Amino acid sequence: MNKLTPLPVVRSATFGSERRFGLAALLALGAALSVAMLAGCGDRAGAGAVTLYARPVSARDPRLLEIQAQVAGSLDGVHYKWFAVAGECNPQETTAPVTRFRFATAAKDDQITVDVLRHGKRIGRSSLDVRMAAVAAPAVPLNLKIEMIETPFAAKGGPDTRASIAGRIVGEPPPDSRVVIYARDDGVWFIQPTTNAKHSIASDGSWSSWTHSGTAYAILVVPSDFMPLRTLDSIPALRGDIFARAVIDGRPK
């Protein structure tokens, strides 16, 4: 059995927890998409679509968001004006379709609007409802351990490789917990085996899956509504939505 390495808890979501972000983002995207359908940016004369997308800037400051406009249409001579109901956008006029937004004091909701302009004429508009995330909950020690039953070989990874991985959770994970697996390849942690893959845990704590190969593997125990990133530069530490973590080297051939 491999020894699991505990990591400090780091919440990557300043825009709420990952689960809240996902929900809010979906809602916001839905609203933004419907508005974007009416936006006139793009196609030479201006027909196109603008979709707003928000993401947290820092884990430490949940009031600060980066707002990106996803633009379909001609970008020649286009610039953007940003508006908010209560908070503030800085900068308020950009040539790149990105700005930063800060919630107003005591405000938890807001609406951000972007006007897409070309030569002083508005050719598109899109709005996005945003909600400030709760501050990441501190980690609650659960004393969970991850034991490996089958550790894949350490090998160069990639989409054309395949191996099996299995393990067991020792301890009492919260009900409906899931396992998320990452394999390290070329300095990047790739979620395994597919994007958003979360594996169920059997009643005896065991779990298994196939995976692409990697030089190292990481296992996270998370709640069922956890929204894992598809690539990571480093494995996050334990926190409110990461109940346990383990990073192991691949088995030598």
Add this chain to the structure above:
Amino acid sequence: MRFVWFLNFWGWSRESHRAGLLLRHPLEGIGGNWHEWFNSEATAVERAEIATVGSSEDFQRQFWEWLGRVWIPEAVHNDNRLALVFVGEEFARVAPFDGWTAFARHRRPFPAGVLAAVVLGGESEGTAEDVRPVDAILLPMERPVAGRAIVADGFRAETSELNGARESALQLLRGRAGWRLLMHWVATGRRPYPAWLNAVLNGGWLVVGALIAWLWLGPDPGERLRAMGAVLLGLWGGLVLVAIAVTGVQVFSARRAGRGGAEHLARDQIRLRLPGRFTLKGGSAGLPFALGILHAVSRAYPGSLGQSWVWRQFSDGLEKTDAAWAATGMTTASGQVQPVELPAKLRACLRDGKISNLITPVQRESGRGAVERLTTEMAERLQGEQATLPDKSDSPRRPLRIHRCRHVADAVLAVARLPNAAQIGANLLALVLSGVMVWALPDLGCIVFPPSAPVVVAPSSPSPYFLWVSLDTRRPDFFQVVLDSPVWANRRADIAPRKSQPASVRAEIRLVRLSEASVRNLEEGEVWIERRPCFLTRRFEPGEIVGRYTMNYLNRLRHE
């Protein structure tokens, strides 16, 4: 009214025909009927009035004008122009008109036709006398006369042999043979354009070819691409429109004129004339008869066939003074021209010396080599003959040109001088260029009218090793995706419909992290959508950017 006597004659003639006393239609038998009436039925008063008219050339001319202006329209109930000619010729042979100077010009032994049939007499091996002018006249009948729809005048022939010529003429005017004529004209015939317009149109096609070559193989036009595409599309569209409109109008007008002519031909009596008082055997005069009948229709009813430029070219071609036409060949009812005994007929034309164009069936003896051999042989023989005989011909000998035809339609085209090598070349060029244009039309359409900027849609890649950029476009080949990232290796990727599940129109980019990337956020990066116009097999340099998306947005699109 000084011509009541003529109306009396005409009334008597009609009544007698109606009563069955005269067998032939009053117009068809007008000469004989007049002879009968004048000698047996005319009163003394009428004879005196006729004598009065005949006493002065002025009165005679007035009578002739009255016949054409007043009597003919009432008598034949249509605008047949040959009826009066026929009446004049018939009257010119009977008393007292045979002595009237106003009828002198109708008193020729045989009308000089514009077309000759080469009909060998007896055991002839081909003499100038075998080249016989063909003339045809249409006589308006009140109703079709059974068994006398076509009659031989001046010679004897089986009606069945003449009917073939009539049927093939009818086929050409209103049947499938007419379509053959017109399609052949569309493919090979010169157009009714003035020379300057022809040059402009040909120049236009050359410009289309040059633009296609440039866009396909030449230097990248860059920002001029759209303008060039618009010019090419507009120019080609205009040329095709002109070509279709002109040929369409001409085909429609020729068909309509042909149908009108066929109606007359079906109703009227055709009188085929050939001098010699001989008995025609074999069907080798079928082709000249058919052509003569068609010419007679256009002469009798210039308002019908004359409306069509194509048919006018046929009449003009026959009537041109610098071209003497002769023809030989058997025709079927469908208009096919079948082989005949040819060498003797060629000899006849060469001996005649005035014939410059001979229409023959396609057969070995009408080949260029055979004709050249025969011409050389005849030239030597004629030199010998002319050395011993005085030359009676007034005009110089003309070189004989052979027109080989498989069908009466080919003969009509040859007479009309419609086949044109330059037009065939232009048509071939236009056809090839139009084929290329049809192939390139979707590409050209996208260049001139660029498709809407596509929006990135789900699915994203289920594999973490790939970035998928799915687009809602029906012209994926017209766009390109560019990944621009400080973390991942920059990539350009083509967009194509992918059938692997989940199916979508997308670009698939394998993510490769930069070895020296210092950025820790792996979602840093943007995806640009660029237009990448293409033309046939060529893809131009990427042009306008029509979309910008961030990687973190793309990664969060659903991937199912």
